[in-house]
Amino acid sequence: MSATLCQNLNKGDLIQLLDVAREAIRGHFADEIPQPPQLDLYGRKLLQPGACFVTLTVNGQLQGCLGTIAARSPLVMEVHNQARASAYQDRRFLPLTEEQLDDLQIEVSVLSSPETLDVSSEQELLNYLSQNKVGVILSDQHRQALFLPQVWEQIKKPADFLRQLKRKAGWNDVYWSPTMSVKTFTVSSIKGHYHFSGI
Template structure:
């Protein structure tokens, strides 16, 4: 994926991605076998390899969120596959059921390429995040966790954001290591109701 693909998507292209996510979920509840999107129906930018996350909420509560930071396949296929995975394969939640569809919202986030952030301490990281509300990936010793930039809405203080991210990775909230790797990224996102 080009580093700028996520910035170049216009409202119409993002709307197409949201429609793909809706159809991927809808296909699970129909009698026909769900079909992957036909690449020849989409513009060049949407069939380039792209990294994305699809986030599902029911009544405002998280119901599923899966994605990838590395572009492996055409963006339209990634969105389709991640929507289905978020609805039915996120192990943190029971699979989506038909009764939840009326209150379901879908958010598609297309990621920029993650960039390493060189900091010497956790305080340096917190200082950076005080003025840069970006997505963050922390990794150390085969453990890793990611928060999309949207998480800043519920965790607006950098110290809380990073503590919760460390807990998500399986570390304690005060864990820090000189070998900790930090990457940051931006997203271009769209959300809407299922119906």
């Protein structure tokens, strides 16, 4: 998905994607076979291949967060799939329960295409992050870790941000490699409560 398409999503587009995520979760609890979105109900932008993450919180505590950085499927299908995965397949958490729905908040983040950041040292990266609160993907060898830009809301300092990202990848706090790959990205995002009734 191009950065241009990500930036071209308007509020109406994002509201539709949030509804898709809600419906994907609702379908799990309804007495029916969960159905994927009807693609003919959506406009051209939402049918283009897109990369996204869906983040779930219950009473402000993370309950699931999964997504993809590669745009392979129509965006509306990707949101549907990642919402279900975040609710029931994130191995860090027990599957979402019906009792949690009243306190559930859903955030859909549509990613721009990651761009390689040419830095030769960790300090160069820290200098960049001090001025740019973007999403970051670190990868080296067979390990990779990603933080969405929203993580800056909880981790304010670049050094702490980078330290936690390294830990997520399984590296120690001082790890750095000449072959480290750094990519950055932005998101268009929307957040809302799960407020279906009658389930």
